[in-house]
Amino acid sequence: MADLMLFLQRDDIPVLLQCALAHAQFETIRPFADGNGRTGRALIHAILRNKGLASHIVPPVSAGLLHETDQYFAALTAFREGDAAPLVSVFTQACQFAASSGTELITQLEAQLAHTKQLLAGVRRDAAVWRVLPHLAAQPIINSQYLRSAVGLTKPQAERALKTLARVGALTARNSAKRNVVWEHRGILDVLDAYAAGLQRQ
Structure with a gap:
């Protein structure tokens, strides 16, 4: 050694x-x-x-x-x-x-974020949801608490951002809870799952 x-x-x-x-x-x-x-x-x-x-x-x-x-x-x-x-x-x-x-992974993640931006095309540029977008590639499963701690949003801002992303179809709920709903970006998760599958031992 x-x-x-x-x-x-x-x-x-x-x-x-x-x-x-x-x-x-x-x-x-x-x-x-x-x-x-x-x-x-x-x-x-x-x-x-x-x-x-x-x-x-x-x-x-x-x-x-x-x-x-x-x-x-x-x-x-x-x-x-x-x-x-x-x-x-x-x-x-x-x-x-x-x-x-x-x-290739970076390219596919960028494509997912670009698609999400297109879905948000009608949203005001000063809306808090735009501050959430850069975090989704690294953290495609989020909730209100995460947005408050990691992004620095207030609780109302976090809730509005999540509702906006859900409304345009970018996020879907992972649970059926009325409070503390956990949301996922299915497109990004699919990219990561496919990438992980490609790394498996032969």
Whole structure:
């Protein structure tokens, strides 16, 4: 582990190559009784963040590695036998998968928000509902309390915003309660569900 920590401090090799080798070395050491796989994949994202390649997002590189598990495990075996080339190839493919799938996800989420804006076309531009819109991609399930705490709306503003979004068909109720109704943006949830399904192991 000491050698691995020293390797992580180096700045004279490409970051993605450093990620691939550090991940494989950690998976070879396997310092814990359980959770080595999850920790090793989390290490990738920690390196990307530390090196400034992904300071505001978490690209799904680990999901890319697990997208083709047989190829991934074969590459780890080859690494342990002294051949790092298959690992670098698999890691490169995982990064490409992360970039392409992440870009497609952003495109689809933007399309959902654009559609919601169209639904709100007749609403006054100073209405509180417009302050809610940017939050929906990250939080497609909301209620009045969330809008008050996260968006800073008053209770009347939050209630009006939710009613407006429901009236135009952007939100639907998840429960039948008269108070504390929970609302969802079904279009955004469908996009996220499809994205998650595409990340499943093969």
